[in-house]
Amino acid sequence: MIQMTDGHLNDLLKKMYANSMEAIFFIDEQGSVVAMNPAAENILDIDVIERMQSGVDESFCQACKGYTDEKDQISCSKCYLDYPKGDFSSFQVYLKTRGEGVVPYAASYHTIDEERGIRVLMLLDLTKQQKTQEMLQRSNLLKYVIKAQEDERKRISRELHDSVAQELLSSLVDLRVVKYMEVGEDVLKKLQQTEVSLTRLLDDIRHLSVELRPASLDDLGLEAAFRSHFKWIEKNYGLLVDFSAELSAARYGSEIETVVYRVCQEAVLNALKYAGTDEVHVRLCEEDGVLQLTVKDDGIGFNMNENEAKGTGLGLYGMRERAELVGGQFMLYSAIGGGTKVELRIPCSEDNERERETDTR
């Protein structure tokens, strides 16, 4: 480091004062603004600056809305301006700004001239950092909500499958045994009807369980889960799903498998609802370490530039969000009369592999 002369240092400090992105205020003991740099002038409301410069009201208080303390987000108790004993080396302050309303700033406030009681207040715009934090929080929250939903579905599905359906099955077996005992004709007839109802009920419960979340997704993987789901779609809606899988029973992290399953489910349901066709092509494969899902139909398609959604418009949003949760890419192609194609690409990098290992542990 070169030895700094006083002159040189003065020069640098002046430049810093003039060009810094940080807003710098010099404030005296009364809380009046003695001086502020250009960055600071850019922040404050013009009215406030005028009042300060004309000497009508020099108090910094008119620009400040309060700061964050242990109790409140925005508070004025023990104001940093007249509480010199407090530690204000780093805190968050809310200022009335020019054109952007009340904005949070990271601030530091300390005395630099003991004799004349001059303090310096330096501010750094926090909005960008806060936005990043908000996004992170939102994505975490979404992840949590989706996971909670899946977990709850899994629990109810298991419960239905393992206890309700089992119990029902054993009573059905009992009922069939009774049929071979010595009973009257009319009892037998009634028994037969009950058997029909119970059988149907058992099927309904099994369907409900699979519909909530197929156990095969956790036990056997994507391919098996898809095959039974598409069979169910065909039976329920008469929609033919042409499914080709080139995964050779490979398994992925449960988070990835869930995303692929749900996105595909939604895409096929969309085709069923809006494409006006009775055939959908689904392809699942892995190429160059990227898990790919393609759902394609030759239906009526839609105008992608039009914002008018036929449904709630939340389906596409949800698919994209789910894809982003596992670092995947979601793409949609459609044109009127040209069918619709949905593509999902999820890199199964080492990161995801590691996640899988910790998942299974």
Place this chain on the structure above:
Amino acid sequence: MKNQPNYQYQAEIEKLRDRFQFDFVSLALVQPAEDRFVLTWQYASGNMNDRYKRIVLHSGKGIAGIVFKTGKPMLIQNVNTDIESRDLFNYPIIVAEQLKSLGAIPLWEAARVQGVLLVGYRAENRLTQAAFDQFQEGLGKEFGAFHAGEVGQL
């Protein structure tokens, strides 16, 4: 369902379609134990494709499912106004056959609904309440092996 004479249901529903000038008539019947007693569309007349054959009906779902569960006739005079378009996919037979006005009645056997008879048009408001009543009256109390009355008799 044992020992019943072999009714010519295909011929029966074609006759119905001719008599009332329906665009579409179909008949769903409960299947035997081997097929776990599911309800499927067995016969159709005036169908545009064979999609109806793939559909397995669920109690309480879709037209036939609701009729099956409630045991009451059901009339949808105008599909475009009576069913929300985003709900329409839950009625695959309406979508597949592009029906716009339709009705369905339960078919009884031994106080149980054993089948559903569906009639419809591909134009809005063709099947009015009066026309539906007239059809049920014209059909009479019997259809094949079943009772077609409002409430099943033992």
